[in-house]
Amino acid sequence: MPDAWRSDTRDSYDADALGYAEQVRGLLDRMPYLRASLAVFAEAVRDAGGGPVADVGCGPGYVTRHLQDAGVDAFGIDxxxxxxxxxxxxxxxxxxxxxxxxxxxxADHSVAGVVAFWSVIHVPDHAVPGVFAEFHRVLRPGSPVLVGFHVGDGTEHTAEGYTGAHISVDTHRRQPSRVMDWLRQAGFAIQAELVLRPDDDVPGAVILASSAT
Ligand SMILES: C[S@@+](CC[C@H](N)C(=O)[O-])C[C@H]1O[C@@H](n2cnc3c(N)ncnc32)[C@H](O)[C@@H]1O
Structure with missing residues (x-):
């Protein structure tokens, strides 16, 4: 793990894991459009033949759970x-x-879907193409990827966690057009773009794409 951003991100979430888990508890219950995006994603997984789905940067695992409850064979990686x-x-x-x-x-072409909800936000620009290339490598041809992130520009540094713990993590905001370009360059076809609360200071966005058949 040579890059400082990875060790800083890991150590920060280790230090604040309980605080983060409490912060997002019940989040999907309050976010109908996120649930809708996961329902469309689950349908795309089924349409492509089904199989194991990786929730990458799963955090406390509530998205993994939600997908399992929707009939998707999801597992989490963090x-x-x-x-x-x-x-x-x-x-x-x-x-x-x-x-x-x-x-x-x-393994190559071993999963039937990838979800990355607000986890690529910690990946610096120079490393995003490599991450999306990894998603494409592990996906079966024609399978969906669902990426959620903060919309905006620039990077925010956080030094204190939800529990007051000292942390050091960068969060990168991005324009959807940029994320879609990175996905296209990795070999994905864009299927849908959903902007959540576009009038908020920091809106969210979810992009659904599929790997080449
Ligand atoms: C903001 S949380 C999102 C968690 C969950 N997906 C959600 O929507 O609540 C970001 C998560 O991404 C994980 N993460 C950051 N960089 C990662 C990496 N390089 N590989 C795997 N997970 C990573 C963090 O450890 C953290 O749990």
Whole structure:
């Protein structure tokens, strides 16, 4: 793990895992458009033949759980061992493992879908093309990827976690057009773009794309 951003991100989520998990508890219940995007994604997984789906940067695992409840064979991967421990605690019976989206421990064409909800936000620009190339490598041809992120420009540094713990993590905001360009360059075809609360200071966006057949 030579890049400082990865070790800083891992250590920060390790230090603040409990605080983050509490912060997002019940989030999907309050976010109908996010649930809708996951429903469309689940349908795309089924349409492409089904199979295992990786929730990359799964955090406390509630998206993995939601997908399982929607009939998708989802498992979670996260850089932070403490976050993975919380996901395992909160969702016993589901599969969660420590892993790095820049170098996924998954075989080529081995998964039927990839979800990355607000996890690529910590990946610096220079590393995003490599991450999307990894998603494309592990996906079966014609399978969907769903990427969620903060819309905007620039990078915010956070030095204090939800529990007051000292952390050091960068969060990158991006324009959807830029994320879609990176996805296209990695070999994906864009299927849909959804901007959430576009009048907020920091809107969210979800992009659904599919790997080449
Ligand atoms: C803002 S949280 C999002 C968690 C969850 N997906 C959600 O929507 O609540 C970002 C997560 O991405 C993980 N993460 C950051 N960089 C990663 C990497 N290189 N590989 C895997 N996970 C990573 C962090 O550990 C953290 O759990």
């Amino acid at each position: 850089l932070s061992p403490e976050m993975v421990a919380i996901a395992q605690r909160d969702h016993p019976g589901l599969r969660f493992e420590v892993g790095d989206m820049t170098d996924l421990d998954l």
